[in-house]
Amino acid sequence: MKRIAIVGNGPRKLIPDLRQYASFTDTWIGADRGALTVIENGISPAFAVGDFDSINEREKEVVRSNADSFTTYPSEKDQTDLEIALDKAISMDPQEIYLFGVTGGRLDHAMTNIQLLYLLLKKNVKGIIIDTQNRMELTEPGSHEVSRSETFPYISFVPLSKNVEGLTLQGFYYPLNDQSIMWGSTLCISNKLISNYGTFSYREGILLLIKSRDAVSHTIPV
Incomplete structure (x- = not known):
């Protein structure tokens, strides 16, 4: 790669x-x-x-x-x-x-x-x-795996399209099932994984995945 x-x-x-x-x-x-x-x-x-x-x-x-x-x-x-x-x-x-x-x-x-x-x-x-403090990437509809990070413990999903349809979160502290979110929604902010891996999937839209942390003074691994 x-x-x-x-x-x-x-x-x-x-x-x-x-x-x-x-x-x-x-x-x-x-x-x-x-x-x-x-x-x-x-x-x-x-x-x-x-x-x-x-x-x-x-x-x-x-x-x-x-x-x-x-x-x-x-x-x-x-x-x-x-x-x-x-x-x-x-x-x-x-x-x-x-x-x-x-x-x-x-x-x-x-x-x-x-x-x-x-x-x-x-x-x-x-x-x-x-x-x-942040690691960001853009995703398209489908099913995606996300891994747990001790450095970036918080996981947020922010819609970059007007609507994101059918969002499902599995393996998260706050799970979702076939939920639609739109611009301005705070429903998917500051979630966490409950194990080493989780999945998220959705049918329509564009979703920004943000892993983040509070400000501290140590180096940032991948």
Whole structure:
């Protein structure tokens, strides 16, 4: 399985220690200042892309010297730096793309970046957003298995389509059977698994799976 990791320009305090993901990641891509973050974690990015307007000339030289490929784009462009990085990643035909540094900071950027998971879903690529408190991925109708995590104990389901029809949760503290939820529903927030694995299934809609935790000061495994 080919896995690619992209690091964006989100707040550094929300980006976990990236070294714990290095052993199973094939390619690292840094978007704008995200390329510098990759290097600061002791990893050489294969690609550094963006307008690099968030780093100074000295930092830009560090990125240029450590990245296998360094490509600059104008500040005024139709795509964000993250979208450019995603296009590069998708061109390499991966099965999974991990996204770091894409939450926190500006809310418009964070919401748009979460919606980019839909673009990946339609290309049959599993997109996973990870920060120090959350792990997010988008799902389509069908049956899905979810594993228990001591690091991210809370599990929430948030509809990204207007309605999600026939949601069933098995192996959860708060089970559901053939329930419909819609935008604004809080029915499926802060659930937990009662064993190591559980399942969720639904017939129609798009559902965001969020594993989360309260803020603490330790590193984040997968």
